[in-house]
Amino acid sequence: MKAIALAMTTFKEAIRKKVLLVLLVFAFIFIGSSLLFTYFSGGEEIRMVKDVGLTGMLVFGLLIATFLGMSLIPTEIEKRIIYTILSKPVRRLEVVVGKYLGAALAVLLMVLLMGLVFMGLVFFKEHSLAPVTVLAIVLTFFELLVVLAMAVTFSTFASTTLSVVLTIFFYILGSSSDSLQYLGGRSDSPLLKAAVKGFGYLIPNFEIFNIRSQVLHNEAVPWVYIFKAIIYGLLLSAALLIVAGMFFQEKEV
Amino acid sequence: MADVVRTEGLTKYYLNFWGNKAVILNDLNISISDGETFGFVGPNGAGKTTTIKLLLGLYRPSKGKAWIYDRPAGDVAVKNLIGYLPEGPYYYDFLTPEELLSFYGKLSGLDSAKIKRRSDELLEIVGLSGARKLQLRKFSKGMLQRVGLAQALISDPKLLILDEPTSGLDPLGRIEIRDLVLRLKKEGKSILYCSHLLNEVEMVCDRVAVIHKGNLLRMGTMEELLSIEGELEIVVRGFNEELLSRIKEAAVNISVLDSQEALVTVDSRIHADKVIDIIRGNDNAVLVSMADRRRSLEDLFVSIVKGGKES
Numbered sequence: 001m002k003a004i005a006l007a008m009t010t011f012k013e014a015i016r017k018k019v020l021l022v023l024l025v026f027a028f029i030f031i032g033s034s035l036l037f038t039y040f041s042g043g044e045e046i047r048m049v050k051d052v053g054l055t056g057m058l059v060f061g062l063l064i065a066t067f068l069g070m071s072l073i074p075t076e077i078e079k080r081i082i083y084t085i086l087s088k089p090v091r092r093l094e095v096v097v098g099k100y101l102g103a104a105l106a107v108l109l110m111v112l113l114m115g116l117v118f119m120g121l122v123f124f125k126e127h128s129l130a131p132v133t134v135l136a137i138v139l140t141f142f143e144l145l146v147v148l149a150m151a152v153t154f155s156t157f158a159s160t161t162l163s164v165v166l167t168i169f170f171y172i173l174g175s176s177s178d179s180l181q182y183l184g185g186r187s188d189s190p191l192l193k194a195a196v197k198g199f200g201y202l203i204p205n206f207e208i209f210n211i212r213s214q215v216l217h218n219e220a221v222p223w224v225y226i227f228k229a230i231i232y233g234l235l236l237s238a239a240l241l242i243v244a245g246m247f248f249q250e251k252e253v
Numbered sequence: 254m255a256d257v258v259r260t261e262g263l264t265k266y267y268l269n270f271w272g273n274k275a276v277i278l279n280d281l282n283i284s285i286s287d288g289e290t291f292g293f294v295g296p297n298g299a300g301k302t303t304t305i306k307l308l309l310g311l312y313r314p315s316k317g318k319a320w321i322y323d324r325p326a327g328d329v330a331v332k333n334l335i336g337y338l339p340e341g342p343y344y345y346d347f348l349t350p351e352e353l354l355s356f357y358g359k360l361s362g363l364d365s366a367k368i369k370r371r372s373d374e375l376l377e378i379v380g381l382s383g384a385r386k387l388q389l390r391k392f393s394k395g396m397l398q399r400v401g402l403a404q405a406l407i408s409d410p411k412l413l414i415l416d417e418p419t420s421g422l423d424p425l426g427r428i429e430i431r432d433l434v435l436r437l438k439k440e441g442k443s444i445l446y447c448s449h450l451l452n453e454v455e456m457v458c459d460r461v462a463v464i465h466k467g468n469l470l471r472m473g474t475m476e477e478l479l480s481i482e483g484e485l486e487i488v489v490r491g492f493n494e495e496l497l498s499r500i501k502e503a504a505v506n507i508s509v510l511d512s513q514e515a516l517v518t519v520d521s522r523i524h525a526d527k528v529i530d531i532i533r534g535n536d537n538a539v540l541v542s543m544a545d546r547r548r549s550l551e552d553l554f555v556s557i558v559k560g561g562k563e564s
Contacts, residue, residue: 081344
C-alpha cells in the first residue's frame with residue numbers, strides 16, 4: 001500500500017517531466033522517418049519500417065529508462081522530500097520499490113505510445129500485424145525494466161553522471177554477451193574460457209529480449225521463450241532492486 | 254514517565270580525505286519528557302538539524318546513541334509517533350493539499366476513511382480548508398509551511414519535531430505558526446522546537462538547550478536560564494519623588510513605567526526587604542509585584558556564545 005502510494009506520486013511526477021515529452025516526440029519522428037525509405041522494393045521496405053521502428057523504440061526507451069532511473073532517488077534527496085517520506089513508517093526498500101514501480105509505469109506508458117505509432121505504421125504498410133511484432137514490443141518493455149532497475153541501483157551509490165555511464169556500459173556489455181560467450185568458447189585458454197563464462201553470469205543478458213530478426217522475417221517465437229524472457233527480466237530487476245535497497249539503507253540522506 | 258527523546262553521548266563527525274575530523278555534533282546528552290516543549294537553539298550550523306537527522310535515523314551516529322520512546326532512533330516502528338517538519342521543505346508541487354495529505358497518510362499506514370477525516374480536520378486547523386483543491390505550486394511560503402505542519406500531524410503523533418518552523422515567514426505567518434504550536438502544546442504533544450529565533454523559543458518552550466558549534470553549552474528550564482541570580486524586580490504603584498529617593502538607596506535601578514507605577518531592581522533579598530519596608534511605610538504606595546529579574550533568551554544566548562562555556 002505504501003509502495004503503491006509512492007508509485008502513483010512518482011508516476012505523476014515522471015510524466016510531468018518535459019524531457020520525457022521531448023524524447024517521445026523525437027521517438028515519433030524517428031519511428032515515422034522509416035516512411036521516407038520508399039525507394040526499397042516492397043519486402044525490403046516493410047523490413048526497413050520494422051527495423052527502424054524497433055530500434056527507435058529501444059534507443060529512446062533506453063534514454064527514457066536511464067534518465068528516469070538515475071534521477072529517481074537523487075532528486076528526492078536533493079529536493080529534501082525524502083526527509084518527510086522517511087519520517088513516516090516506511091522502509092527504505094519500500095521507497096526504492098515504490099519509486100521504481102512508478103517509473104516503470106511511466107516507461108510502460110512511453111512504450112505503449114511509441115508501440116502504438118509503430119504498430120500503426122506496420123499495419124499501414126503490411127495491412128496486417130503479426131503477433132511477433134507485438135511480442136517484440138512487450139519484450140522491449142521488460143528489457144527497459146531491467147535498464148531502469150540498473151540505473152536506480154547505480155544511482156544509490158554513484159553520482160548522476162557515473163550512474164548514466166555505468167548503465168550504458170553494462171547495457172552494451174549485456175547486449176553483446178552472446179558474442180562474448182561465443183568468442184570465449186572458441187578460445188584455447190581454459191582460464192579465459194572460465195573467466196568469460198563467469199563474467200556471463202554477472203552481466204545481464206540483454207540479447208534474450210531481442211527478437212528483432214524474427215520480426216523482420218515474420219517468424220513465430222515460441223510462447224515458452226517469451227515467458228522465460230519475461231521471468232528473466234522480472235527476476236533480474238527484483239535482484240537489482242534488492243541491491244539498490246541495501247545501498248540506500250546504508251546511505252545518509 | 255519514560256523519556257520521549259533521550260540521547261547519550263550522541264556524536265557525529267566526518268573524516269576528510271586526510272583523516273581529519275570535522276565534528277558536527279559532540280557528545281550530546283539531552284532528554285525530553287512527555288508533554289514538554291523543548292527548545293533547541295543555536296546559530297545556523299550549530300548542529301540542530303544534524304541532531305534531528307540522527308533522531309530520525311537519516312544519519313547514523315559516529316558515537317553514542319539516541320532513543321525515541323525507548324526505541325533506537327530510526328526504528329520504523331515508532332515513526333507513527335513522530336511528526337516531522339523539516340526546514341525549508343519542498344513537497345510535490347503538482348499535488349493539492351488533500352492529495353499531499355493522502356500521500357503522507359498512506360505512507361503512515363492509515364486507511365482512506367481515516368485519512369479523509371484527519372485531513373479535513375487538519376486543513377481546518379492549519380487554515381487551509383479554502384485551498385484544499387489548489388496545487389501547491391500556487392502556495393505562498395507561509396501556506397506551504399502550514400501544509401507541512403498538517404503533513405507532520407497526519408498520524409496524530411505524540412512527538413513533534415519542528416525544524417525552524419517559522420523561518421522565511423513574514424511576521425503574520427510567524428504568529429500563525431506560533432499559535433498553532435502553542436495549541437498543539439496545549440493538546441499535550443511533546444515538541445522539539447529548533448530555531449534560531451530566540452524570542453519565539455522563549456514564548457513557546459518550557460525548557461531550552463543552547464547548542465553552538467556542536468557543543469551543548471547550557472540546558473535548563475526557562476526560569477533557570479533566564480532569571481538572574483539574586484536580582485529581583487519590584488513594581489510599586491503610587492510613588493512620589495520622596496519615596497523614590499528613599500528607595501534609591503537600596504536599589505540598583507529604578508525606572509518609571511508610567512505616572513502610576515515604577516519598576517525597582519534590587520540585587521539581593523535584603524535590599525528587597527528594605528524596599529518593601531519603605532513601601533509599606535508609605536500610605537500612598539502599594540506593592541504590585543515582586544519577581545526574579547529575567548533577562549531575555551537573546552541576552553543569555555549572546556553571553557553564552559560569546560563567552561564560550563558559561564558556568
